[in-house]
Amino acid sequence: MADTSHGTGGLTFDKSKRTWPNEMNILLALIIIIVIFEVLGQLLPYMNNQSFLFDTRERFDSIFNEARLKIIILQVAIIGIIALGVTQVIITAGIDLSSGPLVAATAMIAMSFAQTELVNGNPNPKALFGAWAMDLPVIVPVVIGLAFGALIGSINGTFVAYFRIPPFIATLGMFLICRGIALWWSGGRPVSFPTEGYKFIGSGMMPVVWFLSLAVIFHLIMRHTVYGKHTYAIGSNEEAARMSGINVKRHKVMVYMIASMLAAFAGVVLSAKSSTAQAGMGEFYELFAIAMAVIGGISLQGGRGSIIGTVLGAMVLGVIRSGFTYIKLDGSYQLMAMGGIIIAAVILDQYRQRNRA
Amino acid sequence: MSDEIVLKTEGLTKHYGGVRALEGASFELKKGEHIAIMGDNGAGKSTFVRQITGVEQRTGGKVWLYGEEVNFAGPLDAREAGIETVFQTLALADDLDVPDNLFLGREKTKLDFLGPFRLLDYKAMREATIAGLEKTAVKIPNIRNTIANMSGGQRQCVAIARTATFHSRLTIMDEPTAALGVQETAQVENIIRTLKDAGEPLILISHNMRQVMELVDRIIVFRRGRICANLKKEETDGQDIVAYITGAKTGEEFMETAV
Numbered sequence: 001m002a003d004t005s006h007g008t009g010g011l012t013f014d015k016s017k018r019t020w021p022n023e024m025n026i027l028l029a030l031i032i033i034i035v036i037f038e039v040l041g042q043l044l045p046y047m048n049n050q051s052f053l054f055d056t057r058e059r060f061d062s063i064f065n066e067a068r069l070k071i072i073i074l075q076v077a078i079i080g081i082i083a084l085g086v087t088q089v090i091i092t093a094g095i096d097l098s099s100g101p102l103v104a105a106t107a108m109i110a111m112s113f114a115q116t117e118l119v120n121g122n123p124n125p126k127a128l129f130g131a132w133a134m135d136l137p138v139i140v141p142v143v144i145g146l147a148f149g150a151l152i153g154s155i156n157g158t159f160v161a162y163f164r165i166p167p168f169i170a171t172l173g174m175f176l177i178c179r180g181i182a183l184w185w186s187g188g189r190p191v192s193f194p195t196e197g198y199k200f201i202g203s204g205m206m207p208v209v210w211f212l213s214l215a216v217i218f219h220l221i222m223r224h225t226v227y228g229k230h231t232y233a234i235g236s237n238e239e240a241a242r243m244s245g246i247n248v249k250r251h252k253v254m255v256y257m258i259a260s261m262l263a264a265f266a267g268v269v270l271s272a273k274s275s276t277a278q279a280g281m282g283e284f285y286e287l288f289a290i291a292m293a294v295i296g297g298i299s300l301q302g303g304r305g306s307i308i309g310t311v312l313g314a315m316v317l318g319v320i321r322s323g324f325t326y327i328k329l330d331g332s333y334q335l336m337a338m339g340g341i342i343i344a345a346v347i348l349d350q351y352r353q354r355n356r357a
Numbered sequence: 358m359s360d361e362i363v364l365k366t367e368g369l370t371k372h373y374g375g376v377r378a379l380e381g382a383s384f385e386l387k388k389g390e391h392i393a394i395m396g397d398n399g400a401g402k403s404t405f406v407r408q409i410t411g412v413e414q415r416t417g418g419k420v421w422l423y424g425e426e427v428n429f430a431g432p433l434d435a436r437e438a439g440i441e442t443v444f445q446t447l448a449l450a451d452d453l454d455v456p457d458n459l460f461l462g463r464e465k466t467k468l469d470f471l472g473p474f475r476l477l478d479y480k481a482m483r484e485a486t487i488a489g490l491e492k493t494a495v496k497i498p499n500i501r502n503t504i505a506n507m508s509g510g511q512r513q514c515v516a517i518a519r520t521a522t523f524h525s526r527l528t529i530m531d532e533p534t535a536a537l538g539v540q541e542t543a544q545v546e547n548i549i550r551t552l553k554d555a556g557e558p559l560i561l562i563s564h565n566m567r568q569v570m571e572l573v574d575r576i577i578v579f580r581r582g583r584i585c586a587n588l589k590k591e592e593t594d595g596q597d598i599v600a601y602i603t604g605a606k607t608g609e610e611f612m613e614t615a616v
Contacts (some may be wrong), residue, residue, distance in 0.1 A: 226464050227473040229453075233461055236450035243412065243448040244462030245433025256471065303452035 001219065010302020014256065022297045022352075026312040033316060037323040043326060052326050055274070068322060070205065076318035077207035078273070081266040082289040083216050083296075084211075085251055085259030087310040090293050091222075092255050093235045093302025094160060094167035099263035099289055101178035102152055103282030106267030108185040110145035111277035114138070114189065114198035126192040126276075138197035142268055150257050157256030161249035175286070182279040192276040202273030210269055211314075219307040235302025263289075290317075291338065292317055295345045299353075316341070362424065363389050363527055363558045364409070369418035371404050378404040380582045382418070386527070391549070394535040394614065395567040396579030397602055402562045405579065406529055410442045411435040423526065433462060439526030443516045443533055455500035456486040457520045488523025495548065510541025516547050528552060529560045546572060565593045582606055 037052040082099045089096045115124055117134035124134070152174060158168040185191075193200055200206065222228035230251050233241040242248050266285070272278040296313025298305030317338065322333040364386040372380040379401045386392060394402045406424050408415040411429025420427050422438055429435040429542055432442070449458050456479070465478040465485070486500055495514040497507070513533055520528045530549075534542040547568040549572050552559055569576060570590065578601040586601040598608035 011494050013611050141444075221474060224476050225361075225471070225474045226466060226477060227462060229457060229461075229477060230473075232452060233450040233457075236452040237448070240448040241461070243432045243444060245431065245436060303450070 001156060014340035023306060023308045023312060025348075026191060026295070026309055030312060030316050030319065033319055033323070037319070037326060038179045040327050045328065052323065054238050058192075067170075068326070071119070072207075072318040072322045073208050073315070074205065076292070076314045078266050078270050079285050079288045079317075080211045080314040081207075081214055081269065082263045082285055082293065083292040083310050083314055084214055084307060085262035086286075086289045087293045087296070087298050087305060087307060088218070088222070088231055088255050089259045089289070090166070090233050090298045090300060091235045091302055091305055092252060093238070093300075094158065094256070095171060095254070095290065095300070096153065096256065096259050096263075097168065097171040097286050097290075098156060098174035098178055099260070099266075100282040100285035100287070101175050101182060102149065102260060102263045103267035103270060104243075104277075104279055104287050104293075105152075105178045105183035105185070106148055106264040107271035107277035108182050108191055108266045108279060109148050110141040110264075111191040111194060111271045112141075112186065112196040113144050114141035116193055116195045119193045124193045124350075128186055128191050135195055138201070139194065140335075141194075141198060142265075143202070143265050145268045146261050149261040152264075153257035153260025154253055157253030160256065161252035179279070182281075185279075188279055190276050190278045194272065194275055194303055198272050199275055200272070202269045202271070202275075207265060207269050207273060210265070212311075214265075215307055215311050222307055227254070232303055235304075237303075288317065291342045294342055294349075295347075297349065299349055300346070313345075362386065363388055363390070364560075365421040366409065369405065369408055369420065369437050370416045371401075371408055371413065372416045377582050379408065379415075379482045382579075382584050384577065384584065384587075386558055386560065388495055389553075389558060390575065390576060391553055391559045392575040393573040394560060394562045394577050395564070395569060395598060395602060396577060400579040400602075401582040404582070406442065406560070406562065409435070410440055410529065412444075418564045418578060427586055433502070436463075436523075441528050442518035443513075443520060443528075443530040449512060449516060451505040452503055453491075454503050455497060455515055455518075456482040458504060458515055459486050459489065459522050463523075485522060486518075486609065490518050492521055492551070496544070507542070510537050510544060513537060513541065513545055514548070517545060521548070521552070525557065527560070529562075531562045532564065533561070534563070534565060542568075554591050556609035566598065569598075570595065578602055580607075598613040 034035065034053060041047050041050055041052050051065065082103070086096050086099060112128040113133055113136055115126060115127060115134055117131060119125065127134070145277050156171055156174055159165045160167045222231065230241065233244070233246060234248055234251060238248060267282065270281060292313040293305065293310050294300065294313070295316050296305065296309035296311070297310060320337060320341065321334055324337065362385055364384070366382055366384045367381040369379060369384075380406055382401070394405065396402050404413075407413045408418075409420060410566075411434050412432050422440070427438060429438070435442070450461060453461070465481045466475040467478050469475045483500070490497060490500070490531045495518045497511055497514065504515065508514070511534075517530070517533060532583065534545050537545065546568060549559065549561065549601055561569070561573060574590055576586070576588045576593065576598060577584055578588070578598060580602065585604075585607050586598075588598065588601075597606070
């Protein structure tokens, strides 16, 4: 391509000139945090030389402590599914606060179509509807749950895009509405005893399978489709996107709809995993999902960040959670540490912005 | 109407509430012609462009493009009809790279049946970008750089290259060199000359008298929302134009506007 250069600099397409991706910084931070926990485990007197990540038992059949690795990712998988959607919303320079209560509302609604008629030969004590809603194929509650998510998301998106309500306010309203729906649906009583098929959705490592496969799908979508490109363009310069002929309003509705469908799916997985649905489920999930995105380098100003970043951000939260359990500090310290890390992530992001400009 | 006329407006009017930003602007642009629009701040230059390009909906008047009456519902309509505009605000997405910006809103895609999830054809867009930049002799070190990492001149060049990459039937530039240094201005002016040689019609909004006198064939002066002069370059000079801009002088055929 030598003959395509014009004067100074020239005109090139050079893969090697691509900048150090932001995701590498998060990966680095993740490794540093793991090392800190590993070192703490060796230094703290009450730890008896246990290792954080490695298998220290005598029989040495695996290098890593597999149980811990599984827990690290399993405990962030469901919130991670929400974070995949929130990431897209934040990339458009919006925010979605309604996802936590939406998880609860969807769990209640989906579960009531996933109940089994007989529990140990007795009628289901938590039955919400009559026999017609019992033992339905597993696809029915899943589709109903996703449709509910799509409805809530399109309402969010319509308020944000067409009525120009700030996303923070629109989704804060939806936050309360969804919590209300969750309480109203069964009068506050839990809905339980799902079919085996429904249970399978959340059994064992299934949440991780959902999280990672959805992450791959949305990574490809954000990178390689028109939908993804327009999402970045809107967050980057909404006016430019509009002048380029992108239907910004319709696109925003679509983004909020997809985000809410992902949150709704998280509700399905969560209720399947716990075999029950309660109106109080998913508390703080919206905040942890936003935290994953922010730690993963998604800029709240919009336009920047990636699904890979969010997955790494989820891993950071997972590692911190199980790390604190590992060094036997209780939940209150975890919350304080996570809060600190979120603020640090935003400070770092702004510092990077200033340096670049 | 002959095919020789690229753009014709008649009685183009735009009111923002009670503010008469543009009043009865009638205007013609011939094939291969480069014209400049001049005028004081708030004289209606940008408003005029926004009505032609469909960014805003006009209050009254008619627009013809190549003899065909047009009513653009939005900027994309105008673009599809062949009007490429470099807006004052550039309309670039800072976090995207050069090909992404060039093709924003009209990406080259594969598997179109996927609707909004159709795949981007990055390779084709990259090749078309390089071809477009070569055509205009624009210098950009690395097209994979995001716009945020570029200088003002490079950004301007990207915005202009966007008009050149697509075979446009009319190019409009709204103060393309207002924020640029000497070298960068020269580069942009070179691009404009390239367009002239290629016979592509152009409307240039500019405050820069030297630039206007060097580059264009005809000068339209706006004053208080009205066209107050239509001057051939050979028949006028800088002082004359300034007189029109400030209202010290008004063209004979526009006497009624001298209020």
